[in-house]
Amino acid sequence: MSAQSKASKSNDPAGATTGRMARKRAITRASLLAAAFEVMADCGVDGAKIKDITDRADVGFGTFYNYFESKDDLASAVLDCMIDDLGRRNAVATKELREESPAFVFAVSTRLVIREAAKEPIWQWWAMRPDLLVDRLRDGFGPFAKRDIRDGINSGIFHIDAGDIDQAWALACWVMVGGIHDIVVGARTANDDGFVAQATAALLGLDFASAQRVSTYPLPDYPPASIDWHFSRAEVD
Amino acid sequence: MSAQSKASKSNDPAGATTGRMARKRAITRASLLAAAFEVMADCGVDGAKIKDITDRADVGFGTFYNYFESKDDLASAVLDCMIDDLGRRNAVATKELREESPAFVFAVSTRLVIREAAKEPIWQWWAMRPDLLVDRLRDGFGPFAKRDIRDGINSGIFHIDAGDIDQAWALACWVMVGGIHDIVVGARTANDDGFVAQATAALLGLDFASAQRVSTYPLPDYPPASIDWHFSRAEVD
Numbered sequence: 001m002s003a004q005s006k007a008s009k010s011n012d013p014a015g016a017t018t019g020r021m022a023r024k025r026a027i028t029r030a031s032l033l034a035a036a037f038e039v040m041a042d043c044g045v046d047g048a049k050i051k052d053i054t055d056r057a058d059v060g061f062g063t064f065y066n067y068f069e070s071k072d073d074l075a076s077a078v079l080d081c082m083i084d085d086l087g088r089r090n091a092v093a094t095k096e097l098r099e100e101s102p103a104f105v106f107a108v109s110t111r112l113v114i115r116e117a118a119k120e121p122i123w124q125w126w127a128m129r130p131d132l133l134v135d136r137l138r139d140g141f142g143p144f145a146k147r148d149i150r151d152g153i154n155s156g157i158f159h160i161d162a163g164d165i166d167q168a169w170a171l172a173c174w175v176m177v178g179g180i181h182d183i184v185v186g187a188r189t190a191n192d193d194g195f196v197a198q199a200t201a202a203l204l205g206l207d208f209a210s211a212q213r214v215s216t217y218p219l220p221d222y223p224p225a226s227i228d229w230h231f232s233r234a235e236v237d
Numbered sequence: 238m239s240a241q242s243k244a245s246k247s248n249d250p251a252g253a254t255t256g257r258m259a260r261k262r263a264i265t266r267a268s269l270l271a272a273a274f275e276v277m278a279d280c281g282v283d284g285a286k287i288k289d290i291t292d293r294a295d296v297g298f299g300t301f302y303n304y305f306e307s308k309d310d311l312a313s314a315v316l317d318c319m320i321d322d323l324g325r326r327n328a329v330a331t332k333e334l335r336e337e338s339p340a341f342v343f344a345v346s347t348r349l350v351i352r353e354a355a356k357e358p359i360w361q362w363w364a365m366r367p368d369l370l371v372d373r374l375r376d377g378f379g380p381f382a383k384r385d386i387r388d389g390i391n392s393g394i395f396h397i398d399a400g401d402i403d404q405a406w407a408l409a410c411w412v413m414v415g416g417i418h419d420i421v422v423g424a425r426t427a428n429d430d431g432f433v434a435q436a437t438a439a440l441l442g443l444d445f446a447s448a449q450r451v452s453t454y455p456l457p458d459y460p461p462a463s464i465d466w467h468f469s470r471a472e473v474d
Binding site: 131 | 412415432
């Protein structure tokens with residue numbers, strides 16, 4: 001059960017209208033997210049006006065605050081949906097590599113995310129808030145990434161201790177976000193994604209020659225974006 | 238010649254008063270920095286009032302803006318002095334380790350900086366501005382760190398390419414700042430400095446067993462702080 005429907009239920013003990021109301025709320029929320037993504041892609045997050053977003057979503061201005069506390073809150077929710085989409089595209093793009101080694105999955109996913117972030121305007125805003133971006137990436141990709149790290153430890157290719165998985169993943173996110181930030185501000189080019197992937201693989205304890213090899217592997221095709229605006233972090237807890 | 242004395246000279250072609258005026262300016266600037274450090278240590282950067290800083294430095298309120306554009310500008314200059322101090326203390330603390338290997342110098346310096354940052358209140362403010370902190374660390378420690386990385390490559394222990402030194406150092410700074418940030422927000426303890434040092438060593442291409450070894454080496458004594466408030470980044474260009 002989603003956190004949202006739980007919350008609705010508490011105000012509606014009989015549960016008579018829960019299903020319909022919750023569905024309606026979910027649709028309005030998704031419309032606001034999709035509209036925000038479009039407006040923010042055009043004007044940037046700072047330049048996006050709430051009025052333009054509610055107009056595009058075809059809801060009243062005041063309705064906005066029934067769903068989001070602030071524009072930053074909305075931008076976070078948009079980012080969560082984008083990260084969810086990237087996670088699912090990574091899973092498709094690296095499906096065959098999974099049989100090879102989790103190190104390939106990790107390095108290729110890292111590079112694909114960096115390349116996507118470097119070209120998508122909305123990421124430029126997030127790149128300037130690296131601590132927040134680390135938080136969202138760490139949580140959003142965490143379950144998949146930590147599974148890959150654990151697989152790599154179990155198969156003997158990642159040499160960190162199993163007790164250090166959370167720490168290693170947190171630092172890998174800092175490296176990834178640092179890489180994105182430095183590309184966005186022009187201190188590094190998008191083609192340096194391989195070096196960033198190499199650094200994350202090395203800090204997981206992959207031997208360095210292998211870290212170089214997996215991070216220079218030809219990138220597979222990346223499925224096109226298909227963002228599910230109904231995704232929300234609370235619903236998958 | 239310092240950038241500051243160059244600037245004064247252009248307004249004083251004869252150069253008659255340059256020396257005395259420049260000395261007086263340098264002393265006032267240093268007083269403001271020392272006062273800011275004390276006030277910020279007590280009240281945090283956000284809580285520090287410019288009036289309290291000018292009072293403690295015994296200069297008029299308006300004088301402040303002859304030296305700094307804003308409180309953030311002043312906080313940056315304070316940080317630069319602190320980083321300069323850390324650099325010199327690192328050099329003393331790791332002097333004997335230098336004969337052993339640049340990897341020891343790098344790992345021990347990283348750990349000492351993280352421990353210092355975790356206990357000094359003013360760093361908590363910087364930890365929440367990770368992109369700015371990366372910038373200052375990267376520039377402030379850069380000359381020493383890049384020399385150590387180059388030494389490590391030349392002696393065959395760091396396996397990154399010589400052409401990647403700038404990139405590697407930039408990402409090492411992100412790891413260090415990420416480590417400091419996560420300690421400050423309570424997501425990691427100050428005792429995890431070893432794991433952060435291990436990650437930075439690994440991303441430089443040190444083999445992983447050695448990265449573990451150098452990052453668990455007993456820490457040498459750290460000389461007490463002795464911050465030179467006359468230090469300014471412009472003067473060492």
